[in-house]
Amino acid sequence: DAKTTQPNSMESNEEEPVHLPCNHSTISGTDYIHWYRQLPSQGPEYVIHGLTSNVNNRMASLAIAEDRKSSTLILHRATLRDAAVYYCILRDLNAGNNRKLIWGLGTSLAVNP
Amino acid sequence: KAGVTQTPRYLIKTRGQQVTLSCSPISGHRSVSWYQQTPGQGLQFLFEYFSETQRNKGNFPGRFSGRQFSNSRSEMNVSTLELGDSALYLCASSLTSGSYYEQYFGPGTRLTVT
Numbered sequence: 001d002a003k004t005t006q007p008n009s010m011e012s013n014e015e016e017p018v019h020l021p022c023n024h025s026t027i028s029g030t031d032y033i034h035w036y037r038q039l040p041s042q043g044p045e046y047v048i049h050g051l052t053s054n055v056n057n058r059m060a061s062l063a064i065a066e067d068r069k070s071s072t073l074i075l076h077r078a079t080l081r082d083a084a085v086y087y088c089i090l091r092d093l094n095a096g097n098n099r100k101l102i103w104g105l106g107t108s109l110a111v112n113p
Numbered sequence: 114k115a116g117v118t119q120t121p122r123y124l125i126k127t128r129g130q131q132v133t134l135s136c137s138p139i140s141g142h143r144s145v146s147w148y149q150q151t152p153g154q155g156l157q158f159l160f161e162y163f164s165e166t167q168r169n170k171g172n173f174p175g176r177f178s179g180r181q182f183s184n185s186r187s188e189m190n191v192s193t194l195e196l197g198d199s200a201l202y203l204c205a206s207s208l209t210s211g212s213y214y215e216q217y218f219g220p221g222t223r224l225t226v227t
Contacts, residue, residue: 034215043117043203043218044156087156103148103156 004088009108012078020073020107022088027068031090035062035073038106039084047073047086083111115140117206117219125225131192134222138185138206144168145187146216147179150201159202162187163210191224199226 005023012018024033034049048055048062050071055062061074075082087106118137126132138145146169147159158171162181179189185206191198201223205216 036216036218043205043220044216046215046217049215103158105155 004090004104006086006088006104006107008105009110011110011112012075013112014080015077018075018078018082018109018111020075020086020088020109021070022072023070024088024090025069027090028092030092032092033062033064033068033071034089034091035060036087036089037082037084038087039081044087045084049091078109078111080111080113083109085109117204117217119202119204119219119222121222122220123223123225125227126194127227128194128196130194131190132194132224133188133190134202134204134224136187136189136204136206136219138187138204139217142206142208142217143185144207144210144214145181145185146205146207147187147189148203148205149173150203150221151199156203159189161210168210194226196226199224 032049032051035047036044037047038044048057048060050062050064054064063072085106085108087103089103117139120135124132136145144163146161148156149159150156159173159177160167160179161169165181176192179187181187201221203218203221205218207214207216
């Protein structure tokens with residue numbers, strides 16, 4: 001089963017860019033890369049997802065390595081509200097293969113004022 | 114548009130009892146997934162329902178079960194509760210099944226088993 005590896009924690013300063021890495025060396029061709037974040041005392045919140053090409057939305061950018069074995073979530077200007085646990089997960093295009101979906105513990109991002 | 118709602122928000126049960134948790138997805142969403150979140154294990158996938166059918170099931174014992182109704186609302190049930198079942202149970206809804214679509218999570222139900 002494809003797994004992801006993320007650093008336990010990272011720290012950033014307000015209004016600076018943040019690059020959150022994720023390794024997924026066993027990714028399969030049908031795995032989408034999803035990023036979610038969880039603010040304190042809330043359920044996870046969708047951030048962005050992609051398959052092969054880099055993706056941008058109003059919240060963040062997702063940079064996917066050419067071999068797809070790693071990806072980076074980019075927050076262009078961190079705010080205090082971005083302090084959260086960030087999860088990188090793989091979801092198989094074939095829905096029936098998501099039975100062993102594991103999120104792991106994610107990266108806890110601290111943002112300093 | 115109203116978000117995903119889960120009831121109850123907090124629950125305290127005794128070992129051996131059973132519990133039923135409820136989830137109402139975002140209007141129009143037909144897929145509902147359930148997760149268990151504990152400090153040491155992170156989020157673990159329980160099961161996914163789509164059009165009243167279970168599409169996926171995680172590696173949890175048979176004491177954990179679920180169902181989905183025709184209006185897409187879903188319930189999960191845990192029988193013969195154990196202390197280790199204490200966790201935050203999260204429900205997520207999605208437009209349809211499949212990994213292309215993002216999931217929207219509810220605030221969770223905090224279950225404490227004593």
